[in-house]
Amino acid sequence: MDSVVDPLSTVARHTPITRRLVAAFGAMFLLGLLVAVAALFNIAQKLDEEDVRKTLFYTERALENRITASKNYIASYTYWTTAYEHLNGEVDVQWAYAEQNMGKTLFTKDGYEGVFVIDRERTKYAVVLGQNVQGDAASYIDTPLQPLVEKLQGQADLTRPVISYTLFNGWPAIVTASVILPNDERPRVDAKGTSVLLFVDQLTPTKLRKLGKSYGLTDLTLKRDTELAPDRPAVPLDSTGYSLVSHLQQPGHQLLWSLLPPLGGALLILALLTAYFFRYALRTARHVDASYDRLQLSTLALEASEERFRAVAEAASDWIWEIDGEQRITYLSGRFNTVTGFSDQQWLGQDIEQLLYCDTTPIVHWLGKLTEEQSTGNLRCSYRDYSGQLRFCRVSARPIYDKAAVVGYRGTASDITDEVAAHAQVQHLSLHDALTGLPNRNKLARYLDDALVAKEHSAPLTLLMVDLDNFKPINDSLGHPAGDAVLLEVAQRLRDSTREQDLVARLGGDEFVVVLNGMDSTTEIDRFCARLIDSLQQPIHYETHSLHIGASIGIAVSRRQGYIPGELIRCADIALYQAKSEGKKTWCYFASQMNDQIQHRRQLENDLRQAVKNREFVLHFQPRYTVDGSEIVAVEALVRWQHPTQGLLGPDAFIPLAEQTDLIVPLSHWVLREACETALTWPGELMVSVNLSPAQFQRSDVVEDVRKVLIETRFPASRLELEITENVMLNDVDGALQVMNDLKELGVRLNMDDFGTGYSSLGYLRTYPFDGIKIDKRFIASMSNSSNDRAVVQAIINLGKAMGLTVTAEGVETQAQLGSLGSDECHEVQGYFLSRPIDKQAFAQLLNSGRPLLKTAS
Incomplete structure (x- = not known):
């Protein structure tokens, strides 16, 4: 007689095991809960520490940028010949205050509460809150001024401003001081006989709010050092007794207050779900056998899905690749043959670095950097196709894992050859004139920056500003094609007239620049200019016309006019105007008396200020x-x-x-x-x-x-x-x-x-x-x-x-x-x-x- 299996006895056999599983899982659950809470508090602490660090960093950055801006601004006033002439002896109050060269606009527009001109003995000029006053700067500034003046006048480089913190009318301020010097070619002045200009920038609540807003700081303000908590991040203002502080966001505290209540509720719900799960687990065991049959059907579906993937890979515009742990190629999609001209059999088993090359980093090193946290990436590579042509592609990759170990990589390669070529052409055009192919203003600036970086130790440079004479009538009478033909011929003649180490650039229109490297002899320059003008005066043949032009040249020499690229160009431009005024077809060296152009600019600036005030503008x-x-x-x-x-x-x-x-x-x-x-x-x-x-x-x-x-x-x-x-x-x-x-x-x-x-x-x-x-x-x-x-x-x-x-x-x-x-x-x-x-x-x-x-x- 067959024995009958009692279902109750089967359940009884499972009961002790189930209890032990529940107890073990409960202990693991409690341990995991404690670890999670500890991790949460650790994260909150790190967030708060990072907030303190960032707040202190941006507070220091805001103050540094404020100081740098003040240094740059005061330099535009102190390194100025006109200011030296009106301020170094007895101050010309009419020029300084009435004509607003150093008047109330420094307060109303630029925010400087105090402007003072002092020397070793006295205060010569004072503007406080925009008003001209008769008073000693020491009565407003809580800093000894005599040592400050001696420090400035004792510097090796007199153009360098000095910064200090002080109390101005009892409130913290930044004092920017600099010696007033001429910027022309007169002999070096006596440092002890110069005057000093002081700008006082009071750190008012309004300024601090605006400064803090620029750097994402909340409630940037000043606090007395005696009122600061020991752990409060602050930027001290030297001996003023004040420090800069900003409100802390405390993201860690906010995180805890936002997560702990819902987390507690979630854990309670999770505990109830866990109890339900164990009741459900025993019933689920009976369905395991039935699930085996369904698993077989799923396996067949997976094989069909893989077949569809391969079909898509062969039809995709990019080609797909796989390599093993030794960087050997194990798979290449069908598009590889279409794009490169090679068959996949020619490269299977080869090292991927024999196919693809990256000039910035080895591919193997780049692949090794990919992790589970950063499982994908892009790298621009190049290769030679079957015909030997250099092509570019954008390679993407992700690791292949087997039991948490990386056993290879797979990815795609997108052809970007046309995009790279277009980018290179756009970059070339950004540095070269589109018509003549000569360097343009951007490349000229870079060339001068590199050539003059060593200043006095640089090779001498001579900069020639060349402007064509009689070009506009040709353009107007024969049209732009004729004008373009003239410009192309001029560009070629300029190239033929210069050496390999020289530079020829086109600034625009009919203006060119020639930079002669290593030449500053007046005799050599004159000889070169004579040859150049003679070359440009030779007829230019266009269709049935014989066109004649000339040229005027303005000259600036680095050993005389300085080593600032913009200043060299400006001086050569001023000299060019002088050459054209002398009858054209000649050349002229820059001289200091040509600075009348600067005065014209100042007059234009004054006119422009009036125009803004009177709204003398119209829109087209x-x-x-x-x-x-x-x-x-x-x-x-x-x-x-x-x-x-x-x-x-x-x-x-x-x-x-x-x-x-x-x-x-x-x-x-x-x-x-x-x-x-x-x-x-x-x-x-x-x-x-x-x-x-x-x-x-x-x-x-x-x-x-x-x-x-x-x-x-x-x-x-x-x-x-x-x-x-x-x-x-x-x-x-x-x-x-x-x-x-x-x-x-x-x-x-x-x-x-x-x-x-x-x-x-x-x-x-x-x-x-x-x-x-x-x-x-x-x-x-x-x-x-x-x-x-x-x-x-x-x-x-x-x-x-x-x-x-x-x-x-x-x-x-x-x-x-x-x-x-x-x-x-x-x-x-x-x-x-x-x-x-x-x-x-x-x-x-x-x-x-x-x-x-x-x-x-x-």
């Missing part, structure tokens, strides 16, 4: 069209200066000067407000585009300025587009990114202006939140003359499309250019062929007429 508007010219999609606002005596001036005449002073901020604010108010009168949703100067990012809160104008004018943010050049990113990469992200949060559009002129524009497009790009007009102008330039324009258009950006071509001046851009499917166009900039009345008439184009393309 240039439409932007769809590439077929059928619709205006946006309008660019361009500022003009209605000068009282010189008439209407373009932006090139005053924007660079405004950027070098504090005038760019109120001027830009006026342009933005005027553009928004004018655009409110336009029909529909027509967008207005406004240029932002790189100087605005350094001297004002751009985001707050834009937000304020949008609120006050009630202008929709979606209709405002801001155009930004690459110089903004060059000055402050991280700060510019934060500002642009904040601008995008306002709802405005961002356009990268003059795309292609900077050497890293492609990198910026990947990082910054741009909505569109504007191709620089120099590429458009040379597009019809060179198939390479046409290819670069096409590459930029395709790049913009691939990244989802609107691409605008500016500087369209011919039907041929418009047709080419239409064929290349550029999105938008702008230029004189479609419409010149016009005032707002003429633009209103254009909109009301219903005709989108001012000029018909026939």
Whole structure:
């Protein structure tokens, strides 16, 4: 008789085991809970410690940047011949205070509560809170001044400012002091007989709030040292008895208070679920056998899935690779043969570094850096295809694990040869003139920086500023093609006239620069200039015409004019004007009396300050069209200066000067407000585009300025587009990114202006939140003359499309250019062929007429 198995006895056999499992799991659960709580408190402590470190770091950084800005600013006043002449003896109060050269604007605009001119015996000039007072600086400043003056006058380099902390009227302040010196070529002055200029920057609560906001600090303020807690992070201000402190966020405490209550509830729920789980586990065991059959079916499905994966891999545009732990290739997808020309059998079993090469890091070293925390990565590599051509690819990889050990790697290789070529071409064009192929202003600046870095120990440089005579009549009478032919011939003759170690650059228009390396003899320079002018005077044959030009040359020599690149160019430019005034076709050396040009600049600056005060500016508007010219999609606002005596001036005449002073901020604010108010009168949703100067990012809160104008004018943010050049990113990469992200949060559009002129524009497009790009007009102008330039324009258009950006071509001046851009499917166009900039009345008439184009393309 068969025996019958009692189900109850089976359960009884499982009961002791189940109890032991429950007890063991309960102990593990409790231990895990304690470890988790301890880890949580450890994380909270580290977060608080990191908060203390970051707060102290950014507090010190904010104070250092404030001091650096004050040093740079006082140097512009003390290293100034005019200031030396008016302040070193008896102070010319009329010049200093009444004419606002060192008057109340240093308080109202620049925030300096105290301005003093002192020497070893007395205080010669004092401005306190913007008012000229008769008093001793020592009565305001809680610092002995005599040792400070002796320290400054005893320095080997008298141009270096000195910083100290003090109490000014009982409140902490930064004192910046520097000796007043001439910047001309007069003999060295007696240090003990010089005067000293003091700037007092009082650390008021308002300044500290603004300074803290710039560095993400909350409630940046001053505390007496006696009131500070022992563990409170603070930056002491020397002997003033005060320290800079900022509010601590204490993210660790916040984490604990936010996690502990819900964590306790979650643990309770987890305990209840665990009890339910053990009751459910016994019932589940009966279904194990049935699950085995389902597992067999799943295995068949997995095999089918793997087959589908291989089919997708063979059809993908990238090729897929796998290697084992010895870096030997074990698999290559079918696309490998299509892209490289090799068969997979030629490379299976070979070391991957024999196929791919990276010039920055060995591939094996890069693969070894990949971990579970960073399991993927990208690396740019190169290889030679079957025909021997050098190609580039972007390699991605991830580790292959077997029981937590890395047994190989797999990844993909994407061909980026065309992208690398386009990037290299754009980089080349950013440093070279598009027409002549000569170095441009950017490359000239780098060359001079490198050549003059050792100053007195550098080889002598002679910089020649060359301007063509009689070039404009050729351009006007025969057109741009003839002008381009002349410029190309001039570039070739300049190359032929110079040596290998010299540099020839084109600044733009008909202006060239020749840098003679290792030459400063007047006899040699004169001989070279005579040969150069004679060469340029030889006729240039263009079609049936024999064209004649000449040249004027301004000369600056590093051993005489100094070792600052910008100063050399400025001196040569001043000398060029003198040469042209002497009858052209000659050369002229820079001399100190030519500094009248500087006085003219100062006069222009004074006129510009009055213009900002009296609002002597007007806006002109240039439409932007769809590439077929059928619709205006946006309008660019361009500022003009209605000068009282010189008439209407373009932006090139005053924007660079405004950027070098504090005038760019109120001027830009006026342009933005005027553009928004004018655009409110336009029909529909027509967008207005406004240029932002790189100087605005350094001297004002751009985001707050834009937000304020949008609120006050009630202008929709979606209709405002801001155009930004690459110089903004060059000055402050991280700060510019934060500002642009904040601008995008306002709802405005961002356009990268003059795309292609900077050497890293492609990198910026990947990082910054741009909505569109504007191709620089120099590429458009040379597009019809060179198939390479046409290819670069096409590459930029395709790049913009691939990244989802609107691409605008500016500087369209011919039907041929418009047709080419239409064929290349550029999105938008702008230029004189479609419409010149016009005032707002003429633009209103254009909109009301219903005709989108001012000029018909026939």
